[in-house]
Amino acid sequence: xxxxxxxxxxxxxxxxxxxxxxxxxxxxxxxxxxxxxxxxxxxxxxxxxxxxxxxxxxxxxxxxxxxxxxxxxxxxxxxxxxxxxxxxxxxxxxxxxxxxxxxxxxxxxxxxxxxxxxxxxxxxxxxxxxxxxxxxxxxxxxxxxxxxxxxxxxxxxxxxxxxxxxxxxxxxxxxxxxxxxxxxxxxxxxxxxxxxxxxxxxxxxxxxxxxxxxxxxxxxxxxxxxxxxxxxxxxxxxxxxxxxxxxxxxx
Amino acid sequence: xxxxxxxxxxxxxxxxxxxxxxxxxxxxxxxxxxxxxxxxxxxxxxxxxxxxxxxxxxxxxxxxxxxxxxxxxxxxxxxxxxxxxxxxxxxxxxxxxxxxxxxxxxxxxxxxxxxxxxxxxxxxxxxxxxxxxxxxxxxxxxxxxxxxxxxxxxxxxxxxxxxxxxxxxxxxxxxxxxxxxxxxxxxxxxxxxxxxxxxxxxxxxxxxxxxxxxxxxxxxxxxxxxxxxxxxxxxxxxxxxxxxxxxxxxxxxxxxxxxxxxxxxxxxxxxxxxxxxxxxxxxxxxxxxxxxxxxxxxxxxxxxxxxxxxxxx
Numbered sequence: 001x002x003x004x005x006x007x008x009x010x011x012x013x014x015x016x017x018x019x020x021x022x023x024x025x026x027x028x029x030x031x032x033x034x035x036x037x038x039x040x041x042x043x044x045x046x047x048x049x050x051x052x053x054x055x056x057x058x059x060x061x062x063x064x065x066x067x068x069x070x071x072x073x074x075x076x077x078x079x080x081x082x083x084x085x086x087x088x089x090x091x092x093x094x095x096x097x098x099x100x101x102x103x104x105x106x107x108x109x110x111x112x113x114x115x116x117x118x119x120x121x122x123x124x125x126x127x128x129x130x131x132x133x134x135x136x137x138x139x140x141x142x143x144x145x146x147x148x149x150x151x152x153x154x155x156x157x158x159x160x161x162x163x164x165x166x167x168x169x170x171x172x173x174x175x176x177x178x179x180x181x182x183x184x185x186x187x188x189x190x191x192x193x194x195x196x197x198x199x200x201x202x203x204x205x206x207x208x209x210x211x212x213x214x215x216x217x218x219x220x221x222x223x224x225x226x227x228x229x230x231x232x233x234x235x236x237x238x239x240x241x242x243x244x245x246x247x248x249x250x251x
Numbered sequence: 252x253x254x255x256x257x258x259x260x261x262x263x264x265x266x267x268x269x270x271x272x273x274x275x276x277x278x279x280x281x282x283x284x285x286x287x288x289x290x291x292x293x294x295x296x297x298x299x300x301x302x303x304x305x306x307x308x309x310x311x312x313x314x315x316x317x318x319x320x321x322x323x324x325x326x327x328x329x330x331x332x333x334x335x336x337x338x339x340x341x342x343x344x345x346x347x348x349x350x351x352x353x354x355x356x357x358x359x360x361x362x363x364x365x366x367x368x369x370x371x372x373x374x375x376x377x378x379x380x381x382x383x384x385x386x387x388x389x390x391x392x393x394x395x396x397x398x399x400x401x402x403x404x405x406x407x408x409x410x411x412x413x414x415x416x417x418x419x420x421x422x423x424x425x426x427x428x429x430x431x432x433x434x435x436x437x438x439x440x441x442x443x444x445x446x447x448x449x450x451x452x453x454x455x456x457x458x459x460x461x462x463x464x465x466x467x468x469x470x471x472x473x474x475x476x477x478x479x480x481x482x483x484x485x486x487x488x489x490x491x492x493x494x495x496x497x498x499x500x501x502x503x504x505x506x507x508x509x510x511x512x513x514x515x516x517x518x519x520x521x522x523x524x525x526x527x528x529x530x531x532x533x534x535x536x537x538x539x540x541x542x543x544x545x546x547x548x549x550x551x552x553x554x555x556x557x558x559x560x561x562x563x564x
Contacts (some may be wrong), residue, residue, distance in 0.1 A: 015534025
């Protein structure tokens with residue numbers, strides 16, 4: 001089978017977000033980068049499915065030239081090849097992103113049996129690129145999936161809901177968005193990283209259409225305004241903690 | 252007029268979406284899929300003048316639900332179509348957007364309708380906001396959870412209108428075919444009054460024994476940060492964070508957790524936050540009500556011992 005997993009380069013924000021002076025982006029001078037947590041599980045699932053079923057796995061990203069780092073990271077855990085839709089780093093809205101992915105998928109010589117996305121990206125959280133891609137390609141789409149199995153061309157997808165799990169049965173080819181918890185992603189090995197350096201990256205530079213969900217500026221929400229009360233240092237703080245719990249009626 | 256997709260008439264987030272829509276001052280119609288008439292009539296108490304009931308299969312089928320909304324919107328020509336900021340609200344509105352090739356803004360805190368519409372929406376699980384313009388009509392958006400409090404209105408009953416959407420096989424292909432029951436044991440993380448959580452500072456899976464002990468003494472649940480689940484020390488079901496559970500306990504006791512934005516997105520609903528951390532510079536203290544500066548391996552057992560002493564056990 002052929003599996004495609006789509007990922008997005010995002011900064012590792014740490015404890016405090018600082019914006020650039022033009023309020024168009026997060027100040028990333030001192031930050032590392034990664035992919036969204038849900039997508040890490042998507043990449044791991046792609047590798048596991050190919051290990052079980054045979055075939056080929058591909059990772060795709062739309063992002064700046066530096067996003068090749070994330071493609072190599074994903075190939076280091078066992079994905080075979082990459083597609084890089086190279087941008088100048090400016091924001092692409094969900095419709096433009098989906099259209100570029102659809103074009104890239106249709107340009108591939110072999111069709112995909114399964115296209116995996118994260119349920120939503122860690123940064124913009126638009127919840128729609130995968131659904132738009134599926135709709136354009138005429139493929140079924142299941143979202144928020146925490147378990148996938150494939151038998152005789154049918155995908156069984158389980159989604160966590162209040163009080164249980166909803167089960168969807170869909171025929172391949174399909175688009176599936178996944179959530180963290182689907183699996184425990186492996187760490188890349190040193191040989192994996194070395195192999196990833198030699199794996200092929202197919203690059204293309206799609207034109208960016210005007211945004212219809214057009215970001216104007218980013219805004220930091222007001223702080224918590226909390227003034228922390230120090231209850232103590234080390235084990236000596238325990239009686240004060242218990243006093244707080246009693247005050248709150250929790251003991 | 253604004254059309255609101257009501258996922259579930261008794262769900263707080265659907266009620267918040269209705270309250271948000273009422274605030275736009277244009278009149279509110281609601282669309283429900285396969286709901287009983289009594290539920291639809293009752294939506295009048297939330298300011299709905301007409302409740303449209305789509306006669307579609309009861310089992311959740313996102314594309315079919317979206318098709319119902321697309322057909323209704325074509326007849327009613329609303330200025331905006333809103334959904335709740337739930338998993339299904341986002342999913343159904345995204346299908347509506349895909350079917351109509353319109354832009355859609357998820358998780359909006361506020362909107363000013365117009366051409367273009369201006370929205371303020373949530374990014375990074377609430378750690379950042381975005382001002383954006385939405386070019387397209389009708390305006391499609393979902394309402395961020397707790398952007399407004401659900402509130403009633405003095406309006407009478409809603410008028411009820413039944414309609415039967417034209418659904419293709421493709422619309423019905425993806426649907427819930429069965430509900431597997433959850434096997435849960437102990438106190439659920441999202442419902443617990445007390446959550447005791449451990450981060451990287453716990454150091455190992457075994458290190459969680461002191462966290463478990465304190466949680467048990469308080470009748471609470473055990474949580475953890477993403478660093479812990481990624482290391483395999485705890486199952487992902489214990490994770491509090493942007494990609495884990497969003498919790499709102501009376502008190503959240505964060506032990507050895509630095510307070511990354513990923514984590515804070517999951518626990519900002521806590522009424523009180525007690526942070527136990529040796530690093531006085533940790534960003535968690537900016538969001539904490541109480542702090543104990545110290546090593547959790549010493550502080551947490553001391554708290555458990557103190558509770559036993561107070562209880563005389």
